[in-house]
Amino acid sequence: MSKAYVVGGAIALVLLSLSVFTVDERERAIKLQLGEIKRSDYEPGIHLKAPLVQQVLRFDARIQTLDSEPQLYLTSEKKQVIVDSFVRWRIDDVERYYTTTGGNPVVANQRLSVGILKRLRDEFGKRTIQQVVSGERGDIMDRLTVSAREQAEQLGVEIVDVRVKRVDLPEKVSQSVYDRMAAERKKVARQFRSEGEERAREIRAEADREREVIIASAEREAQIMRGEGDARATDIYARAFGQDAEFYSLYRSLNAYRSTFNRPSDVLLIEPEGRFFRYFKESTGTRP
Numbered sequence: 001m002s003k004a005y006v007v008g009g010a011i012a013l014v015l016l017s018l019s020v021f022t023v024d025e026r027e028r029a030i031k032l033q034l035g036e037i038k039r040s041d042y043e044p045g046i047h048l049k050a051p052l053v054q055q056v057l058r059f060d061a062r063i064q065t066l067d068s069e070p071q072l073y074l075t076s077e078k079k080q081v082i083v084d085s086f087v088r089w090r091i092d093d094v095e096r097y098y099t100t101t102g103g104n105p106v107v108a109n110q111r112l113s114v115g116i117l118k119r120l121r122d123e124f125g126k127r128t129i130q131q132v133v134s135g136e137r138g139d140i141m142d143r144l145t146v147s148a149r150e151q152a153e154q155l156g157v158e159i160v161d162v163r164v165k166r167v168d169l170p171e172k173v174s175q176s177v178y179d180r181m182a183a184e185r186k187k188v189a190r191q192f193r194s195e196g197e198e199r200a201r202e203i204r205a206e207a208d209r210e211r212e213v214i215i216a217s218a219e220r221e222a223q224i225m226r227g228e229g230d231a232r233a234t235d236i237y238a239r240a241f242g243q244d245a246e247f248y249s250l251y252r253s254l255n256a257y258r259s260t261f262n263r264p265s266d267v268l269l270i271e272p273e274g275r276f277f278r279y280f281k282e283s284t285g286t287r288p
Helices: 002-019 094-101 105-125 129-135 137-155 171-243 245-260 275-281
Strands: 020-023 027-033 036-039 045-048 054-060 064-067 071-074 080-091 157-168
Touching: 020 027, 027 094, 036 094, 054 094, 064 105, 071 105, 080 105, 080 129, 094 105, 094 137, 105 137, 105 157, 129 137, 137 157, 171 245
Parallel strands: none
Antiparallel strands: 020 045, 027 036, 027 054, 064 080, 071 080, 080 157
């Protein structure tokens, strides 16, 4: 009898172990009965199932990454660009995910990839190389994310993000774009230099005009000052001459002698009786 209890207890333990399952917080689970989905709204924790007739499938609920190989696209100018992109997604409706993909993330990636690549081709085909490379990449990503979500809902997944890692140009196209950009920069540089030279000429002309005005004003003031000085000197000379005419005549003669006999080699031919030598002849200092 005790042996029957042991066997019964063992069977009960086995059935209990087959009836209990756990769901991790990083998982989504569905319960199948003879291939038919019976339940899919399991929260993390411990749950029960009917042993032998019911089966539980678990799927990774964390964010998955679809990293495609770089693809070649044409812009609106019929220029080629090489685009490297990736998509991040996670399970949203586990029943639909299982029904459409069999719960296989590889199948989900393949189906998502077809739609994403087509949308990328359409978006790049609407834009020029300059728009794609510099200006509108963020707009492209936003549009792709919105449009890809419609397809993702059919697969029971949610698109978290669509991103372009980089956009490259084929070598020949890259050189062509570089040459065009260099030519544009040179054109802008020439324009800046031309405007700078014109402005420099204007500044120099203005400076020359101001210099002429300043010089003319200074010369006018100098002439006025010289005239005032000459007038004052003449007045002083006149008053000095009036006080002692003989001394003034002597002073002027001495200055004339100094200017005339300033070098040993100088020779002066003049009549001895002339007034120039009158102070040499007069020893007394009185007039003849």
